[in-house]
Amino acid sequence: MKRLSAEKRVELLQRKFGIEASVEQKVVALAGNPNTGKSTVFNALTGLNQHTGNWPGKTVGNAQGTFMHKGQPFLLVDLPGTYSLLPNSVDEQVARDFICFGRPDVTLVVVDATALERNLNLALQVMEMTDQVVLCVNLMDEAKRKGITVDIEGLAQKLGVPVVATAARQRQGLSELKDRLFDVAAGKVVPSPLVLRYDEEVEQAICELEVQLAPLLKGTMKARWVALRLLDGDSTLLEDIEKYMADAELPKHTLGREVSPSWPQA
Incomplete structure (x- = not known):
């Protein structure tokens, strides 16, 4: 990140x-x-x-x-x-x-x-x-x-x-x-954590959301993790993104406005 x-x-x-x-x-x-x-x-x-x-x-x-x-x-x-x-x-x-x-x-x-x-x-x-x-x-x-x-x-x-x-x-x-x-x-060791994979339907939904999220997040968070949280119905995440990041790093209401509300539901 x-x-x-x-x-x-x-x-x-x-x-x-x-x-x-x-x-x-x-x-x-x-x-x-x-x-x-x-x-x-x-x-x-x-x-x-x-x-x-x-x-x-x-x-x-x-x-x-x-x-x-x-x-x-x-x-x-x-x-x-x-x-x-x-x-x-x-x-x-x-x-x-x-x-x-x-x-x-x-x-x-x-x-x-x-x-x-x-x-x-x-x-x-x-x-x-x-x-x-x-x-x-x-x-x-x-x-x-x-x-x-x-x-x-x-x-x-x-x-x-x-x-x-x-x-x-x-x-x-x-x-x-x-x-x-x-x-x-110090960056002397760079971890490469195991990526958990889900069933095909969930992975397809994650992929489609990642495409929309990556340019909006600008590397500030893992797009895959944000996609998972949105698919899981985490209503607090968008609020917290604005609370902690929007004023400094992301345009206000960026995700709420630009991520399609019709993403595939897992």
Whole structure:
């Protein structure tokens, strides 16, 4: 996706999300299901360098922290724990909006090594939104106790993104995790996430919508993901595009006016 300049991104984060960042910082969004050890990962990476508050206009908590790695400052934004990014709750909408419109340099998705099948649903949704993803398979100590083995290398090859095994409570794997965050944020590693394919009718509808959406979005978002959300009847997306982007990057009401209302229904 097209990236904002550092100055514009800092302004966007402050004005739209109430987050104070510097132009030097790489911004990492921290996502994950509840009970995956996400907060432990956050605390382990940031230590005492934290700030808490609420998201603007929401009663949902907002935690931010900083850390340095290889001379690069990072700002880690802890998103609400959610099971999906479909905006059926305030928590889900906050998480979706920050990943989509906050333009993080990397989205770090934490999953529970003992419940990968359930947790990977969120990871796959994030990967539909952005390529800049690192997967943290946490609670490896719990998995070992339960006799569960996770093929980290095989998972990385299948998903097309860096995957790191951690046991954050024991501070295991954190150095490698920081390395992978640095590599993706600096462009040294370019993830190529797995693209989920649907049945023929849905894929045809996605293709037809992508053709209309791509020139309107101008690289600001993945046209395929926006097409999926429109086909899914996500009525909040167009409103949020105007809220977060129209004033700076897209003509107002662009999508609502120019995307045909008669697209194929899945």
